[in-house]
Amino acid sequence: MAKVVFPCPVCDVPAQASLDAPNDWQCSACDHRLRLDATPPKLPCCAICGNLELYKRKDFPHGFGMVLLVVACTLSLVTYGLYQKFWTWFILLGTALFDGVLFALVGDAIVCYRCNAHHKGFPSEGHEPFELTIGERYRQERLRKEQFRK
Ligand SMILES: [Zn+2]
Numbered sequence: 008m009a010k011v012v013f014p015c016p017v018c019d020v021p022a023q024a025s026l027d028a029p030n031d032w033q034c035s036a037c038d039h040r041l042r043l044d045a046t047p048p049k050l051p052c053c054a055i056c057g058n059l060e061l062y063k064r065k066d067f068p069h070g071f072g073m074v075l076l077v078v079a080c081t082l083s084l085v086t087y088g089l090y091q092k093f094w095t096w097f098i099l100l101g102t103a104l105f106d107g108v109l110f111a112l113v114g115d116a117i118v119c120y121r122c123n124a125h126h127k128g129f130p131s132e133g134h135e136p137f138e139l140t141i142g143e144r145y146r147q148e149r150l151r152k153e154q155f156r157k
Pocket residue numbers: 015016017018019020034035036037038039
């Protein structure tokens with residue numbers, strides 16, 4: 008169940024494709040075509056642009072943890088209002104625990120420094136977390152390219 012989520016290299020429309028078998032991807036917006044090879048279990052390079060520098064990051068939906076916290080606090084206020092101290096603690100502790108478990112369970116996404124493609128379903132061993140110096144180098148590269156386009 009390996010897949011990649013990426014912006015189209017030409018028009019930046021968000022897209023996703025499976026990497027379990029070789030397939031031809033075509034952009035729904037600009038008809039740009041991309042040949043995607045099936046990748047070995049350990050990702051050697053970016054499936055979209057072939058870049059060798061990748062980093063890992065927790066594939067954790069942003070905002071989800073916050074929503075959970077708000078819901079838990081609201082619920083605990085309700086139960087507290089009803090003098091149900093036990094349930095108040097139960098909900099608060101339960102949510103904190105659930106949050107931690109969820110964080111441990113969600114896998115890492117392997118992200119390309121150059122094209123920002125997110126590869127999912129790959130082991131993250133051997134990949135380093137985001138490094139600012141490398142990220143900055145690619146940011147500069149992007150800026151230069153954008154200037155060149157004008
Ligand atoms: Zn496109």
